[in-house]
Amino acid sequence: MKRERYTKKDFDWVKWDAADFERIAADNIRRKKESYAALRAIPASERTFENTIYALEASDNQIADETNRIGLLKEVSSDPKVRTAAAKALESLQKKLVEIEFDPRMYAVIKEYAKKREKLQGAEKLLFRDMKRGYERMGFALPKEKFAKLKANIKMLGKLSLEFERNLNEYNDHILVTEAELDGLPQSYRANLAKVGEKYKVTLAYPDVFPYLAGAHTEERRRELLEKFVRRGGLKNVAILKKMFRLRAENARLLGYQTHADFQTELRMAKSAKNVRHFVNDLERRTKKRAALDLAMLKADKRCRTNNSKAVLGAHDIAYLFKQIRKEKFDIDSDVVKEYFPFEHVKQATLDTYQKLLGIVFKRRSDVKFWNSDVQLYDIYDASGDYLSSFILDLYPREGKYGHACAFELTYGRQNGNEYQAPLAAMLANFPKPNAKNPSLMSHGEVDTFFHEFGHIMHFTLTTARYKAQAGFSVAMDFVEAPSQMFENWVWNAEILTKLSKHYKTSRPMPKDLIKRIIDGRLFGEAWGVRSQLVLTELDLIIHTKGTKDPVALYAQLDKKLMGIAPPKRQLWIAGFGHIAHGYDAGYYSYLWSKVYADDMFTRFAKEGILNPKTGREYRRWILEKGSSMEEMDLVRGFLGREPNNKAFIKSIGA
Numbered sequence: 001m002k003r004e005r006y007t008k009k010d011f012d013w014v015k016w017d018a019a020d021f022e023r024i025a026a027d028n029i030r031r032k033k034e035s036y037a038a039l040r041a042i043p044a045s046e047r048t049f050e051n052t053i054y055a056l057e058a059s060d061n062q063i064a065d066e067t068n069r070i071g072l073l074k075e076v077s078s079d080p081k082v083r084t085a086a087a088k089a090l091e092s093l094q095k096k097l098v099e100i101e102f103d104p105r106m107y108a109v110i111k112e113y114a115k116k117r118e119k120l121q122g123a124e125k126l127l128f129r130d131m132k133r134g135y136e137r138m139g140f141a142l143p144k145e146k147f148a149k150l151k152a153n154i155k156m157l158g159k160l161s162l163e164f165e166r167n168l169n170e171y172n173d174h175i176l177v178t179e180a181e182l183d184g185l186p187q188s189y190r191a192n193l194a195k196v197g198e199k200y201k202v203t204l205a206y207p208d209v210f211p212y213l214a215g216a217h218t219e220e221r222r223r224e225l226l227e228k229f230v231r232r233g234g235l236k237n238v239a240i241l242k243k244m245f246r247l248r249a250e251n252a253r254l255l256g257y258q259t260h261a262d263f264q265t266e267l268r269m270a271k272s273a274k275n276v277r278h279f280v281n282d283l284e285r286r287t288k289k290r291a292a293l294d295l296a297m298l299k300a301d302k303r304c305r306t307n308n309s310k311a312v313l314g315a316h317d318i319a320y321l322f323k324q325i326r327k328e329k330f331d332i333d334s335d336v337v338k339e340y341f342p343f344e345h346v347k348q349a350t351l352d353t354y355q356k357l358l359g360i361v362f363k364r365r366s367d368v369k370f371w372n373s374d375v376q377l378y379d380i381y382d383a384s385g386d387y388l389s390s391f392i393l394d395l396y397p398r399e400g401k402y403g404h405a406c407a408f409e410l411t412y413g414r415q416n417g418n419e420y421q422a423p424l425a426a427m428l429a430n431f432p433k434p435n436a437k438n439p440s441l442m443s444h445g446e447v448d449t450f451f452h453e454f455g456h457i458m459h460f461t462l463t464t465a466r467y468k469a470q471a472g473f474s475v476a477m478d479f480v481e482a483p484s485q486m487f488e489n490w491v492w493n494a495e496i497l498t499k500l501s502k503h504y505k506t507s508r509p510m511p512k513d514l515i516k517r518i519i520d521g522r523l524f525g526e527a528w529g530v531r532s533q534l535v536l537t538e539l540d541l542i543i544h545t546k547g548t549k550d551p552v553a554l555y556a557q558l559d560k561k562l563m564g565i566a567p568p569k570r571q572l573w574i575a576g577f578g579h580i581a582h583g584y585d586a587g588y589y590s591y592l593w594s595k596v597y598a599d600d601m602f603t604r605f606a607k608e609g610i611l612n613p614k615t616g617r618e619y620r621r622w623i624l625e626k627g628s629s630m631e632e633m634d635l636v637r638g639f640l641g642r643e644p645n646n647k648a649f650i651k652s653i654g655a
Contacts, residue, residue, distance in 0.1 A: 003386070008368055013073075025092060029093070049113075056109070102151045126628070154251070165581065175201075185212065191435075214319040215335070248586075267477070287534070334443060337514070339504055342442075344434060345501075356616075389424065391457050394429070410424040447500060452484045458483075463626075467629070474628055478587065539577075540584070600647075
C-alpha cells in the first residue's frame with residue numbers, strides 16, 4: 001500500500017507557539033465533538049464495524065498526531081516560553097478531552113454494535129474487544145455518583161502527572177569540583193563541563209552524573225553528587241505522588257478491582273498482580289546468592305582500597321568500585337574502551353547494522369529546520385525502493401530538554417483509505433555532543449542505550465498494522481521493551497563490536513583481545529543490576545498493591561533489604577522516579593518480564609547468524625511490523641516457531 005513521503009511543509013509544526021497551541025486545542029475539541037455526534041446519529045440497525053468501531057478508532061487520528069507534536073515540543077523546544085505554553089495547552093486539552101470521552105452515550109454506541117454480533121476475526125476482533133473493554137474500564141457500568149468520582153479522579157491524575165514532570169525537568173542543581181577532583185575521568189568528559197571560576201560544574205543530567213559516579217576517585221565529591229541526584233524533583237514531587245497513589249487505588253476499587261496493579265495488569269501479558277508477584281519472588285530468589293557475593297566483594301574491596309578495615313560501603317561507591325574491579329578483573333579500562341567509540345562513528349555503524357539486518361535504507365534529509373540545528377531527519381525506504389516512514393534524531397543535551405533517552409511517537413502508521421499513513425517518530429537522548437576538539441567518546445553502556453532506543457524507533461516506524469491502536473509499539477506494556485532489549489545483544493557480539501568501534505585517533509577497530517574481555521565480563525555485576533531493578537519493581541508493586549504512607553522510607557527499606565546497603569539519608573529517590581508518575585505505574589516489572597522474551601527471541605539470531613538478513617526479515621515481519629494486531633504471545637511463538645521459555649534469560653543474568 002502506497003505511503004506518501006513527508007514534505008517540508010509537513011514539518012511546519014516545529015514552529016508552533018502559544019497561539020498555535022490554543023488554536024489547535026480548540027480545533028481538536030470541536031473535531032472530537034463533531035465526530036462523536038456523527039457516530040451517535042447512526043441508527044442502531046445500520047451499525048457496522050466500519051462505520052462504528054473503525055470510525056470511532058479513526059476519529060482520534062489527527063488529534064493524536066497534533067497532541068503528540070505539542071508533547072514533543074514541550075520536551076525539546078529551546079524556548080522556555082514554548083515549553084511552558086505547550087505544557088499548559090496539553091493540560092487544558094487533556095481535561096477537555098476526558099470530559100468528552102467520558103460520555104455514556106458513546107458506550108451505548110458500542111453496545112448497539114455489539115448486539116449485531118458480527119463475526120469478526122484477527123485484528124478487527126482484537127480492536128473491538130479492546131475498545132469495548134476500554135469503555136468498561138472507564139466506569140460506564142458504575143452508578144452515577146461513582147462514575148462522576150472516577151471521572152474527576154482521572155482528570156486530577158492527568159494534572160498531577162504533568163506537574164510532576166514539569167518539576168523534574170525544571171529541577172536544577174549541581175556540584176562544583178576542582179581539577180584534582182576530576183581525577184579518574186577522561187579529558188572528553190571535562191571538555192563538556194561548564195566552568196564557574198576555577199571550578200567545573202557537574203550537573204544532575206545523566207551524561208554528567210553517571211560517568212562521575214563511576215569514574216571520579218574523590219569519594220566525597222561522589223557522595224555529594226549522589227546526595228543531590230537522589231533529591232531531584234524535591235518534596236513537591238513526593239507530595240504529588242502520594243496524591244496519585246491514593247487516587248489510583250480509589251479508582252481501582254471503584255471499578256471493582258482489588259488493587260491498581262490488578263487493574264493495570266489485566267491488559268498486559270502478566271494478566272494479574274499475582275503473576276507479577278510470583279515472577280518477582282522467583283527473581284529475588286535466583287539472584288540472592290550472587291548479589292550477596294557481590295556485596296561481600298564490594299565491601300572487601302572498599303576496605304582494601306582505602307586501607308581501612310572499618311570503611312563503610314556507601315551507595316556512592318557502587319558504580320565506582322564495580323568499574324575499578326571490572327578494570328582489574330578483566331583488564332578492561334572503560335576509559336580506554338571509550339576511545340574506540342567516537343559518537344559519529346557509532347551512530348553511523350548502528351544505522352548500518354539495522355539497515356543490513358532488516359532490509360531497509362536510511363536517507364538523511366537537510367531540507368527541514370528543527371528546534372535546534374543539531375536535530376536530524378531521516379527517511380526510511382525498503383530495500384525494494386519503496387518509501388516506508390521517517391524518524392528524527394535529537395541526541396544531545398540542552399537546558400530544559402527531556403533528561404532521559406526515549407523514542408517519542410509523533411504519527412502512528414495506519415490505513416487512510418487506499419493509502420497508508422507513514423509513521424514518524426523521534427529519538428531523544430543526551431549523549432555528549434562532539435566538537436572539533438572532542439569527538440564525544442561513548443561508553444559501552446551508552447552504545448547499548450543507542451542500540452536499545454533505536455530499536456524502539458524501528459518497532460514504531462516499520463509497522464504495517466491497519467489500525468492506529470495496534471500500530472508500532474502500541475503493544476502490551478510488559479512486551480513493549482522486548483523488541484529493543486533483543487537488539488541490545490548486538491553490542492555484546494564480536495563481529496558487531498568490530499564494526500561499531502573505530503579509535504578516535506588511529507581509526508583502528510577495537511583489538512580482538514579487548515573485545516573478548518568485554519564479552520567475557522558481560523555477566524559481571526549482572527545479577528546486581530537485576531537486583532537494583534528489583535528494588536524499583538518492588539517499590540512500584542508494593543505501592544500499587546498494599547500501599548504505603550511513606551514511599552520515601554519504603555524505598556530506603558527495600559534498598560537495604562535487596563542490596564544490603566542504605567541509600568543516602570536525605571534521599572527522595574521516588575521524587576525523580578518518572579516511570580511511576582506516568583506510563584509505568586504498576587508496570588516497572590515490565591523491563592525484566594519483557595527481557596525473558598527478548599533473550600528467547602535472540603536465540604534464533606545466535607543460532608542463524610547475528611546479521612542474517614533472512615532472520616532479520618522474519619523478525620521484522622513477526623515482531624516489528626505487526627504491532628498488537630495479534631496477541632503478543634502469538635507473535636513470539638510465530639517468530640520462534642515454538643513455545644517461549646526463560647532459559648536464555650536465566651543464563652543471561654548468571655543465575
